[in-house]
Amino acid sequence: MGAKTEMRYGSLSRFFQAITGLFIIFFLGVHLFAAHINFGHPVAFFNSVLLQLRDPWWFAFFLIFVYVITYHGINGLKNLIDDTSISVRAKRRIGIILYIIYFITIIYGTILTILVVQIPVPS
């Protein structure tokens, strides 16, 4: 029963990894164009970032992007650790730590984005 649950969970984890990976192809394409090419400089400057984040669509886009790409990265690292020869107990503990890191990251990302939007754009 336990093995079956673990297998199902493992499959679900791999399925989400695949889905988020495909989303990231789209997100990253838009992000590279919007934040690194469209400004005429490899990295967008302060005013450009602030103005872009004031648009609610871009705000939502970047927030979802952070949630999805961080999940993909952390879940990928968890899958990698699951494939090593360390004990099941250690894998479980590391998995919990990684998901705590994920939640801290997305909470921090959300707070950072909200704070940045509130900064007045310098004239």
Add this chain to the structure above:
Amino acid sequence: MVEANKEIKEGIWSWAKFLRKGIGYFAFALHRLTGIVILFYLYLHYTVLSNLLRGQASYNAIVRSITYGPYDSFLVLDFLLALVIFYHGANGVRLALNEFGIGLNHNKALFYTFEIIAMILLGIFDYYALQFVGVGF
């Protein structure tokens, strides 16, 4: 699957042993290594973005310093990062298709096809990126 099971027994150091393991193993090991590099860069990117809270002068100074770096060395790192991302993305699409049951019997052909497409796209991306740094073609 057999390759993955064998890898569990040998540990992660077996990733570095590509000889006589075939292209499938190479793709598997490189996908994971590039994934670790990208995850490291992701958190580095978040750290840079956190500097937005320090104000315009501070953030723009950081952006200028990290764009080129000493002796334009950061540009080289940017191109290597782009290579890593395009490789990981192309192989990731193949793995995602596999996850949905597509192309399971044509893995090698799909690997080469997606990687060739990715490297062409990388060439286009690098071409546009070089326009920013004054290396026009």
